[in-house]
Amino acid sequence: MSERLLVLVRHGQSEWNLKNLFTGWKDPDLTEQGIAEAKEAGRKLKAQELVFDVAFTSVLTRAQHTLDLILTELGQTGLPTSKDLALNERDYGDLSGLNKDDARKKWGEDQVHVWRRSYDVPPPGGESLKDTLARALPYYVQEILPGVLNGKRTLVAAHGNSLRALIMVLEKLSPEGILKRELATGVPIIYRLNADSTVASKLDLAG
Numbered sequence: 001m002s003e004r005l006l007v008l009v010r011h012g013q014s015e016w017n018l019k020n021l022f023t024g025w026k027d028p029d030l031t032e033q034g035i036a037e038a039k040e041a042g043r044k045l046k047a048q049e050l051v052f053d054v055a056f057t058s059v060l061t062r063a064q065h066t067l068d069l070i071l072t073e074l075g076q077t078g079l080p081t082s083k084d085l086a087l088n089e090r091d092y093g094d095l096s097g098l099n100k101d102d103a104r105k106k107w108g109e110d111q112v113h114v115w116r117r118s119y120d121v122p123p124p125g126g127e128s129l130k131d132t133l134a135r136a137l138p139y140y141v142q143e144i145l146p147g148v149l150n151g152k153r154t155l156v157a158a159h160g161n162s163l164r165a166l167i168m169v170l171e172k173l174s175p176e177g178i179l180k181r182e183l184a185t186g187v188p189i190i191y192r193l194n195a196d197s198t199v200a201s202k203l204d205l206a207g
């Protein structure tokens with residue numbers, strides 16, 4: 001029986017995470033800390049004795065770089081990898097490039113929290129989590145999940161909000177439930193799925 005393995009990992013700290021800027025579809029690379037976090041994620045996966053058959057990532061540098069560093073630690077460079085915009089971070093629209101504290105001063109703490117974490121309120125000119133889910137979920141269902149169910153051990157390196165969208169579906173979280181869910185940079189979450197694509201087990205490699 002194959003194990004239906006699906007590992008999700010948010011990229012390591014990016015230059016704009018460090019500067020506290022809304023990033024979205026902008027394309028900063030990892031910081032030194034982000035590189036270290038990605039390598040550590042690879043070491044943690046190696047310690048779990050995980051081997052992968054395929055990988056998926058976004059078209060953004062910080063996720064691709066994270067994946068490369070993880071695969072190097074695992075000794076699995078050259079793994080078949082699909083890169084798709086469907087896994088990109090949520091588009092932050094007009095907020096992209098703004099400092100998050102400056103935005104709180106301008107629009108207030110509550111409004112900024114709603115833009116950052118609510119399910120269906122988009123930031124001006126950008127995507128809500130619901131919009132992000134609407135493009136990430138079909139990709140998951142059509143491109144990622146069939147392989148997982150067929151025993152392809154799968155690693156997905158993506159972004160805070162594109163992964164929150166997938167986690168909402170995997171863990172059957174309500175819009176209220178996803179509001180509180182934060183993903184740390186570079187922390188792999190290991191899912192094993194049942195044949196009906198529900199979650200059989202989950203292991204968060206934080207700490």
Ligand SMILES: O=C(O)[C@@H](CO)OP(=O)(O)O
Pocket residue numbers: 017021022023024025089090092116160161
């Ligand atoms: O700026 C972004 O693109 C994201 C992820 O870093 O930020 P937030 O945590 O506000 O969704």
